[in-house]
Amino acid sequence: MMARAAWPRGLTAALLTSALVLAGCASRSAAPSAGVGLAEAPAADTPSAVSLRDPDISDIAGARGQVLGRNDHLLLYRPAAGDSLRGIAARFLGNADRAWWLAEANPGTVAEVGVPLLVPLRPLNPLGVHADRMQTVPILCYHRLGAGHSKMIVSPANFEAQMTWLVHAGYHVVRLPELSAFLAGEKPLPQRSVVITFDDGYESVYRHAFPVLKRLGLPATAFVYIDFVGGGDALSWPQMQEMLASGLIDIQSHTKSHRNLVERKPGETEDRHRAAVDLELRVPRETLERRLAPLRVRYLAYPYGDADELVLDRAARQGVELAATVIPGGNPFYAQPLLLHRTMIFGDMSLETFKSKLQTSRPLSAP
Numbered sequence: 001m002m003a004r005a006a007w008p009r010g011l012t013a014a015l016l017t018s019a020l021v022l023a024g025c026a027s028r029s030a031a032p033s034a035g036v037g038l039a040e041a042p043a044a045d046t047p048s049a050v051s052l053r054d055p056d057i058s059d060i061a062g063a064r065g066q067v068l069g070r071n072d073h074l075l076l077y078r079p080a081a082g083d084s085l086r087g088i089a090a091r092f093l094g095n096a097d098r099a100w101w102l103a104e105a106n107p108g109t110v111a112e113v114g115v116p117l118l119v120p121l122r123p124l125n126p127l128g129v130h131a132d133r134m135q136t137v138p139i140l141c142y143h144r145l146g147a148g149h150s151k152m153i154v155s156p157a158n159f160e161a162q163m164t165w166l167v168h169a170g171y172h173v174v175r176l177p178e179l180s181a182f183l184a185g186e187k188p189l190p191q192r193s194v195v196i197t198f199d200d201g202y203e204s205v206y207r208h209a210f211p212v213l214k215r216l217g218l219p220a221t222a223f224v225y226i227d228f229v230g231g232g233d234a235l236s237w238p239q240m241q242e243m244l245a246s247g248l249i250d251i252q253s254h255t256k257s258h259r260n261l262v263e264r265k266p267g268e269t270e271d272r273h274r275a276a277v278d279l280e281l282r283v284p285r286e287t288l289e290r291r292l293a294p295l296r297v298r299y300l301a302y303p304y305g306d307a308d309e310l311v312l313d314r315a316a317r318q319g320v321e322l323a324a325t326v327i328p329g330g331n332p333f334y335a336q337p338l339l340l341h342r343t344m345i346f347g348d349m350s351l352e353t354f355k356s357k358l359q360t361s362r363p364l365s366a367p
Contacts, residue, residue, distance in 0.1 A: 062087020068116060075119040079111040087111075092119050100172065100190040123188040127333040133361045136330025137179055139195040139342040140357070141301075144233075145208040151346040156208040158347070162354050163212050166194065171358070173218040176250065176299050180322055183337055192360050196220040197324065197342065199254055199301055201228055206239040213248055223254035223301035223324075226284045237291055244292060251292060252299040253284040262306040277314045285318065299323070305342070312338050330359035 062084035068076040075092060085099040088111060093101060103109075105118045128135025143152045145159055166173060172190040179195055181187040196213075198205045201224030213220055222243070228234045243249035255261065261280060264273045285297040298321045302311070305326030315323055315338055328343040335341070343357045 062111075063091035065111075070121070073120070073122050075121055077117045077119050079113055079115065079117060081113050083111040083113075085111055088117070088119065092121065101188075104191065126182075126185055126188040128182075128188065128191070129333070131364075133363050134332050135189070135191060135193075136332045136359055136362050137174070137182065137189060137193045137195065138330045138357065138359050139179075139197055139324060139340060141324070141326060141342045141344045142196070142198045142205075142209070143200055144202045145204040148347070151348050153347045154345060154349075155347065156212075158349075158351075159209060160212045161351055162345070163196075163216055163218060165351060165355070167216055167218070169355075171360075173220075175219045176221055176252075176322055179331070180337070183322075183331070183333060183335055185333065192358075194358060194360070197301065198222045200258070201225065201235045201254065203233050203235050203239065206235055206243060210243055210246075210249065214246060217248070219248045219250070221250040221252055221299065223252050223299075224284075224288075225254040225256060225258040225303070226287050227257045240292060244295065250299075251288060251295060251297075252301070253281070253288065253297050254301045255280040255303055256283040258303045260304050260306055261302060261311045262308050274310060274314065277311060278318070281314060281318045281320070301342075307339065328357070330362065332362065 062082060065080040065083050065088075066078045068078055070076065077088060077092070079088070085102045086096040089099040089102060090096040101120050101123070102117060105120050105124060109115075109117070111117065142154055142159070144150075145154050145156055147153070147155065169192075171192045171194050173196055174189055174193045176195060178187065178189060179193075182189045182193075196218065197220065198209065201222060205222055209220070212218075222235070222240070224235060224240070229240075230236055240251050244251060256279060259276075259280060261277050264270075265276075268276070281300070288297045289295055298319060300315060300320045300323040302323060302325060305324075307315075307323065307325065312323075321337060322340060323338040324340045324342040326344055327339075327341045329341040331341050343359075345354065345357070349357075
């Protein structure tokens, strides 16, 4: 395959025209010289036009180029000197973080002066389904960080190496609300998306993980069980408040006492078991929302990763929107929101083993 930078500009325009035709955005008979097959952008002095001399539009840093044509779905843009994908995304998509929309619509390219770029104004593939594969989103599950020989303890050095590798390898660490929108078919996610979570609520998350996540700008969710908070090696309420205030760390429920919700205690009737499950789900929601207001608790990590029909029913009745197991693997768009797969990260994993756990796509079987 030819490198993107080696394409002649005429060929680039022709390829973009073909893409627009296939998307139903251009006429096959349109002359390439007139906006490369798109309706030409209206002149800046017409009443319906947005003036390209408007400082709020044309003077956005990294987006001073020319609109060649557009419709409701796609836009064709010719970058100017100093333009960047983030600047173009900020100008046309309202959010610089959507630069990945442009990167995926124009594989292997940057904002090269004079070379047209395709700007999708709406998600082109919100479900992440491709001809040969479908997108899946792995959720990583950590417990304790520090020194020790237990496989449940990840060393601070290994955790930092794993997070640094994610950033350098081009992964996008996303939040649970973003995953929820993806599963609902509402918003796309970058192809290499991953979610980071911590279970139980150990103080080592604050001491070791939080500084690394802040330095790298990575979001994560800590699932805590209420009876543990404030204990000997558990997170304190002030620590959780500080992490929440950073805008990077979310705090969600791991139940009240960490009991296995599937198992009945000796002599526990079905009615009492149902009431106990309700208590395990209700108390952390009410306590966390009261102590960490304006936090909204709507996500759950099942203790031991176990859930059955009764637990699923009670969780849904209490407004749980996403709930995670510890079944490894990635989550495609059709994943059951209350039975999400989640991959445990253990202390004895090498970096190469860690990399192998990141299932961000699943091949589609041939018909």
